[in-house]
Amino acid sequence: MGDKNKKWFSLNLNRKVSNETTCGCGKSSGGCGSHNSNPIPNTDSKIKSIGGERTKDGFEQVFDVKMDRRTAFKKLTASLLIGAGAVSTSCSMLTGDETKEKAQIDWEEQFKGNYKLMTDDEKKGTVDRLMRSYELRTGKKINMSSKNANEDVLFGYAFNISKCQGYMDCVNACVEENNQDRDSQMQYIRIHEMKDGRGLDFGEADDNYYHEVPAEGHFYMGTQCFHCDNPPCVEVCPVQATWREDDGLVVVDYDWCVGCRYCMAACPYDGRRFNWKKPEVPEAEINHNQHYLGNRMRKKGVMEKCTFCVQRSRAGKNPACVEACPTGARIFGNLLDPNSTIRWVLENKKVFRLKEDLGTEPKFWYFMD
Amino acid sequence: MRKLVFGFVFFITLWSCKHGEGEYHGVIEKIEVEGQKYHGSSVSSEPYIEGTRTIEITEGAHTFLIPERKGQIKSYACIDCHSKPLNQMQTEGLQKAHWDIKLDHANENTMNCVTCHNPNNMNNLRSLTENDIDFNNSYNLCAQCHSKQFEDWKGGAHGKRIGGWAPPRASFTCVNCHNPHKPHFESRWPARFNTQKVQERE
Numbered sequence: 001m002g003d004k005n006k007k008w009f010s011l012n013l014n015r016k017v018s019n020e021t022t023c024g025c026g027k028s029s030g031g032c033g034s035h036n037s038n039p040i041p042n043t044d045s046k047i048k049s050i051g052g053e054r055t056k057d058g059f060e061q062v063f064d065v066k067m068d069r070r071t072a073f074k075k076l077t078a079s080l081l082i083g084a085g086a087v088s089t090s091c092s093m094l095t096g097d098e099t100k101e102k103a104q105i106d107w108e109e110q111f112k113g114n115y116k117l118m119t120d121d122e123k124k125g126t127v128d129r130l131m132r133s134y135e136l137r138t139g140k141k142i143n144m145s146s147k148n149a150n151e152d153v154l155f156g157y158a159f160n161i162s163k164c165q166g167y168m169d170c171v172n173a174c175v176e177e178n179n180q181d182r183d184s185q186m187q188y189i190r191i192h193e194m195k196d197g198r199g200l201d202f203g204e205a206d207d208n209y210y211h212e213v214p215a216e217g218h219f220y221m222g223t224q225c226f227h228c229d230n231p232p233c234v235e236v237c238p239v240q241a242t243w244r245e246d247d248g249l250v251v252v253d254y255d256w257c258v259g260c261r262y263c264m265a266a267c268p269y270d271g272r273r274f275n276w277k278k279p280e281v282p283e284a285e286i287n288h289n290q291h292y293l294g295n296r297m298r299k300k301g302v303m304e305k306c307t308f309c310v311q312r313s314r315a316g317k318n319p320a321c322v323e324a325c326p327t328g329a330r331i332f333g334n335l336l337d338p339n340s341t342i343r344w345v346l347e348n349k350k351v352f353r354l355k356e357d358l359g360t361e362p363k364f365w366y367f368m369d
Numbered sequence: 370m371r372k373l374v375f376g377f378v379f380f381i382t383l384w385s386c387k388h389g390e391g392e393y394h395g396v397i398e399k400i401e402v403e404g405q406k407y408h409g410s411s412v413s414s415e416p417y418i419e420g421t422r423t424i425e426i427t428e429g430a431h432t433f434l435i436p437e438r439k440g441q442i443k444s445y446a447c448i449d450c451h452s453k454p455l456n457q458m459q460t461e462g463l464q465k466a467h468w469d470i471k472l473d474h475a476n477e478n479t480m481n482c483v484t485c486h487n488p489n490n491m492n493n494l495r496s497l498t499e500n501d502i503d504f505n506n507s508y509n510l511c512a513q514c515h516s517k518q519f520e521d522w523k524g525g526a527h528g529k530r531i532g533g534w535a536p537p538r539a540s541f542t543c544v545n546c547h548n549p550h551k552p553h554f555e556s557r558w559p560a561r562f563n564t565q566k567v568q569e570r571e
């Protein structure tokens with residue numbers, strides 16, 4: 001963390017200074033896709049492309065906004081509690097180093113900015129804190145990445161309706177990969193069982209069937225977040241906690257989301273899922289390979305959804321659903337690469353998208369053999 | 370006056386034509402234009418393919434990797450047992466080798482063992498016109514009838530990738546997913562049932 005350039009206030013309760021790499025992706029060498037060739041974090045010179053929040057940093061975003069008294073009071077109380085905790089732990093002679101470190105982390109996490117506005121070093125700072133905090137709380141290590149979008153990549157997806165047999169192996173793989181709440185049985189993917197000869201009638205389709213598949217006279221069609229290129233869900237977010245990344249992934253900053261669910265209402269494809277309670281995953285089943293914008297552990301009251309497995313796809317792997325599908329109905333790849341298989345599908349098969357007339361430009365195509 | 374109205378309408382149309390970045394009319398155009406500037410990306414699938422022994426094939430305009438096959442067949446080379454042509458090896462009354470293989474592929478008029486296996490040289494497969502086909506390239510055998518699937522497979526619309534989406538492309542070949550003696554997919558129960566959803570809907 002470049003301490004001098006940090007935009008939120010630090011307590012520095014005997015925090016150990018660790019070795020830092022200069023790049024936000026966590027690698028010490030190049031090739032992380034960071035566009036910033038200047039290794040010194042300089043937030044002022046870097047203008048991030050976000051609607052009205054071009055210059056405001058995280059601290060100002062918290063305090064320099066109009067809010068009603070109730071919200072303001074709530075925020076203040078929460079912050080004060082954390083502050084009080086931090087102060088009491090730092091003054092107490094009895095508390096150990098770890099407790100102080102925890103308080104320090106909580107403080108910095110509470111006042112950190114929107115991930116979208118962070119420099120690469122700030123991104124690295126927050127994932128480092130989250131990893132350390134997880135370790136302090138559970139004694140287990142996780143690996144969290146803040147890898148940026150790769151250059152010359154735009155992700156796209158194709159789904160072969162004639163191949164899908166309704167096995168739902170993809171749903172299982174997705175739940176495990178993305179640490180989705182087991183209790184409420186959250187699922188990003190839905191497989192709709194549709195009657196032959198009735199067209200794409202989602203009203204009549206069943207997305208929670210349980211009988212031997214494929215069922216006679218039916219076909220199967222999967223939906224999830226389509227990562228629209230013109231995403232209405234992003235437009236409506238009052239705090240810009242959700243946005244489209246340069247590689248086309250539509251992501252959510254779970255720490256910035258206020259849980260208003262506007263985006264859920266705005267999505268025409270039922271792509272978003274809300275955490276009505278604290279999501280829980282048995283420790284043994286947690287996927288420890290995480291990304292800040294992807295499958296890291298969420299909290300109560302925030303929005304989440306399919307991220308095309310950002311923790312996998314940015315590393316060159318296929319999303320878990322693509323890998324799990326036994327029939328090869330799911331195809332994923334780089335739309336900008338003219339030699340990619342996804343491009344071949346788009347150019348040679350008869351593809352269509354759902355609700356194309358809305359102009360949402362989903363990057364998720366359907367096709368048939 | 371009319372000019373004014375037209376001007377106004379024109380202005381409104383311009384103004385209301387809002388797309389993500391304002392630069393392109395839709396994602397297809399974006400892909401076409403930005404794809405022209407594509408000069409390879411830094412992401413690679415190589416680390417994920419490493420564990421699989423692959424061979425490179427070129428079919429039409431497509432060059433990619435498929436898994437090596439012969440090393441995966443348990444008792445290759447076949448001629449270790451099949452030292453003589455098939456018709457000289459059959460003895461009545463003895464337990465048959467390969468008794469566990471039951472052909473469930475097309476019908477008896479269309480296919481039997483020697484439609485694909487070369488009875489005179491079991492180390493190789495053979496085409497309908499009796500040309501040798503290497504076990505590593507068995508997809509050539511399937512392509513004789515399933516030409517449409519073959520086209521889709523070459524392009525990448527049929528079948529699955531090994532490793533990831535990033536280049537180099539490695540794809541499973543036909544026999545990695547389909548048992549050639551029984552190529553269809555079995556029906557079975559879905560992997561998951563959401564009991565919570567049932568409750569919510571009640």
Ligand code: SF4
Nearest residue numbers: 225226228233267271
């Ligand atoms: S499918 Fe829905 S959630 Fe996903 S990008 Fe489009 S509008 Fe947003």
Ligand code: SF4
Nearest residue numbers: 237257258260261263
């Ligand atoms: S639920 Fe979260 S991501 Fe969605 S609109 Fe509200 S604040 Fe934004």
